[in-house]
Amino acid sequence: MLPLPRRLDPLLRDPATLVAAASTQRHLRELHAHLLVSGRLASRSLHAALLASLASSDDRHLSYARLLLPRRPATLLVHNSLLRALACGQRPHLAFGAFRDLPLAPDNYSFTFLVRAATALAASTPGVAPGLDANLIAGSVHASALRRGHATDTHVQSGVVSMYAAAGDVGAARTAFAEIASPDVVCVTAMVGALATGGEVDAARELFDGTPQRDHVAWNAMIAGYVHVGRSREALKVFDKMQHAGAAVGEATLVSVLTACAQLGALERGKWVHSYLCNRGMRVSVTLGTALVDMYSKCGAVAAAMDVFESMGERNVYTWTSAVSGLAMNGMGRQCLELFSRMGRAGVEPNGVTFVAVLRGCSMAGLVDEGRACFDSIKSKHRIDPWLEHYGCTVDLYGRAGRFDDAISFINAMPVEPHEGVWGALLNASRIHKNVELGKYAMNKLIAIESKNDAAHVLLSNIYAESQNWKGVSNVRNMMKAKGVKKLPGCSAIEFDGRVYEFFVGGKTHPRYKEIEMMLAEMTERLKIQGYVANTKDVMFDIEEEEKEGAISLHSEKLALAFGLIALPEGTEIRIVKNLRVCKDCHDYTKLVSKVFNREIVMRDRNRFHHFKDGACSCKDYW
Template sequence: MAFTLPFFSAKTLLTTTTTITQFPENPKTLILEQCKTIKDLNQIHAHVIKTGLLVNPTIAENLLESSAILLPGSMDYALAIFRSIDEPNPAAYNILIRGFTLKQSPREAVLLFKEMRENSVEPDKYTFPCILKACSRLQALKEGEEIHAQIVKFGFGTHGFVENTLIHMYANCGKVEVARRVFDDMSKRGVITWNSMFAGYTKSGNWDEVVKLFHKMQESGVVFDEVTMICVLTACGRLGDLELGEWINEYIDMNGLKGNLNLITSLVDMYAKCGRLDTARRLFDEMPRRDVVAWSAMISGCSQSGQCREALALFHEMQKVKVDPNEITMVSVLSACAVLGALETGKWVHFFIKKKKMKLTVTLGTALMDFYAKCGSIENSLEVFEQMPLKNVLSWTVLIQGLASNGEGRKALEFFSLMRGKNIEPNDVTFIGVLSACSHTGLVDDGRNFFVSMTIEFGIEPRIEHYGCMVDILGRAGMIEEAYQFIKNMPIKPNAIIWRTLLASCRVHKNIEIAEESLQHLVRLEPTHSGDYILLSNTYASLGRWEDALRVRSQMKEKGIKKTPGCSLIELDGVIHEFFAEDNSHPHLKEIYNATENMMKRIKSAGYVPNTAEARLDAEEDDKEASVSHHSEKLAIAFGLIRTSPGITIRISKNLRVCTDCHTATKMISKVFNREIVVRDRNRFHHFKEGSCSCNDFW
């Protein structure tokens, strides 16, 4: 092979224009530092073959290290060098195993280790950390356990670096309790060892154990570092442990670590998740430089604290300063859009994800599904589900719950059967969706069977939410007495939601006796909840018992219980408009009230009769009809009618349950104006179309 070897100098890079006069006796620097491309390495490789230097193990290892670890995309070349060595020693195997692991080919690393053992080459203390990292990335627990046995066999069980990677491997494979046994058996534990254990607990979400381990670390006198504090601050945020979080903040202050942006970002995240958004925002604003992690922490904190408008405002600000969002940012923004019902903004986020070619991971895909489902666009949720390359139990659960809450109960149960057919084990949350689907479709017997199978077939102990679903299933079907007895026989104490569910069923099926008893229980549990009194008042009104209805309303007034003001949101052209009942603060007030008056006139002509029992308590008799017509969702719908083109679906989100009058009116509006109207209230979705609603008039 003819080639030109460049002149070697520590100050010059390899070129193809100068011929070397003398090959260095030890070419390590030449191979490991001066080789920048495969072409450079190819020239040296050719020379060592020609001169017979390849038989020198050190030179062969240098060539392997350069091709397997230092140069990009050169594993095939490294493997060719390795195969040309007659009897590779442990160091050669170690380099190649490490190279495969570093270059995202852990499976090949494991196969090479097996070949190493088949060829009776004994691993050394450097082999095991490399191969354990490969097992960790593959989550290959079985292989990892076999390697653990070999570590003990070869006497490397007390080497700190080997033990640290063992802890990491077990934790990453979901065996954090085994990782802890390895940790506890260690005679010497440095900060890296402690951090390996912290990382294991963090990955598995064992936040309590993170805090307990930190206290143990303090007792042991081991000095913690930045990595430790970040793990512990994350745990403090998840647990709401503000006291420990503030102690770490003081430690950071006292030790002059405020310039460490990673630590400050963790503090921002901790304070935001503990509900101290003002402190989090102050720290965030004081940061000299804010990367995507800092922005994501602040946006996530706002979103999780219910400050969804602030989360979206921050996201827009992030865009202005040209910081590219990551998956965590997108998940938080989608969560905020879901809460606000901001479909158009969320759709733009979905477009952005596609444009940036972000991978549709299980987490991001599930967040998209959840967003679409909570905005009443279940077709889009299904589409995302079908596009996801990987789905876990949460993905299936979100789809089942989304279908159930959007009036597609039977389809939800079909997907539950598909899920079981793919051997995906449902969890307790999945069964809440399944039971909700039975409730919305009137499948009483199926609901009973699923409730029983939870424990018998899947070993899931019913929680209060599952009992609530069963009360709803029976109550919706008009089986009020059975629902009442079911509550009485519950092995756990019923909460306010259980009795409120029964009270709502009593209103629909006009069972005044059980409605009265339900309210008695509710008054003891949540004495100031206005919605309970209104439900009983409406039950009396539905039976024509107006004096009793007014008496309940008077009781509310005497006790100083005020009805929570209705608030409805509508998103138009990326802007979220907020309306309150009898609103007088909107900038387009006159236009909105004129549109509402016109809308009410048209539906009255079509047969709508206002239900003045839904008017506010202090409204005079002459003002009751106006009071009812100015409920927040009617104002939002009227605004939607005048600000969107004919045929466009109007989407509303409301903070309370839709009242009977608004439900009746919206059915009529959908028919008279030939519009589909989607209303998300506190309980579920209502898809109004051509004069009917997906809830079949029970919600």
């Protein structure tokens, strides 16, 4: 064997580095020549490894890999390596061509890679392989495996189940799973995952509970499934059971758990996860770090979110978007824009989601011109076709600032038909600026698209109420009755002692209801001394609830607030998560409570955060 140039020595130990080092075709040819002449390429394993890493690097090298392929007598091993590289690469559909051109009969390995390619294709964003239908491909890949007698291989079986899941066909996954004679753990887990991510969490849970075959991945699938459909409290319960069962808690687990905490606004629990992973010396990967940033942001702890963000070594578009969005929903528009431009300097390309966040940041902080410039840059600079949401955000931007003419001409200039979000933004702006005529106009446009939009009806009614137009208010209510529009009940949640407690309007079910009632009386008494006058203008939408016998006619956030004052130790923040927007009365009320009781109160509403302190709110009464 001829000696190789010294500099190639270390590269040989790892063909992947070798390929990476060959930045041009010329380098590659040189390396290839050396390997060939020195006789090293005769080694079957090196040949296979070289091929595989060539194939997975990029298109130039991929073609080189194909060139290399016929240089040696065909072995399935080498061809399967290529298949694997293609299936796991950027353009998974290339594996189909390679599969068709196999010079030997495919074996079970070939099929696992083929299945993987179909899975990757189904999961990939549209546009990776235009013209290919992931569902059709999934079906034919499965059929092909059956025909060739490899559908009984357990790796193929589990792969097929998750392939159908990735293609969004839970039914097909079910059928495929039902035909497996004795599914192993991985197959069962694949099915649990297919059901859980396909939105059928209860079915997933049933399968999960009914099998002794469960490992940590199955637990992870269950937790992720609950989070996926917004049943985060159940996700946390499963996590508790998982720890009790002694299953291995890993990164995937914690990412889902953090997402659950973010949804619930469960800061204490989220902090616990953070220290848990620190104590266990886990590496904070991009994914985990992003989940932490998101959790802290959505719990209103922006400073903590930014600390994690700054400490991260690697950040991707998800990370940046989470951070930008965190600043936006906490009303920190300036900082949000600054971070966004830093993102540009860091060379991370924003996507549509990033722009939703930036536009919302501008809108919350009243940065109209900056926001408009940002909207224009979506297409001109970033070559993204603006989404309907981007239009909606921009209408919101103008509308909040009271620039109705700009808002209207912006809508008129839209190249696409405005959707309910656009009219909803205009409707909300009409409420903020008490513009009845514009509100009616927006409402008519909106109900032409979505006649039963409950939030819109509430907004319109509030507009009437604020202008003392009680006839208008009752008209809206009659309209709602006639159309059967149901208002989503308000719900406020508060975390106490590691548990999340929920309060509904008129809810009397809480075990400490008596205490809450007494505290409410005390609160109102002490607030009255400060000159608080109940503002019942916006409250009328809970009349239905008030009519219920004995129900207390208070919005859920007041109940949660009272509970917080009772249960949480003095000096700690009270954090409340509400599923709807806060009404004016509750907002005033909470401001006063923060002063009279000398407590900081953080309230997350449907759209944003309110940080109450000393009788003022961070939103500057602009929401």
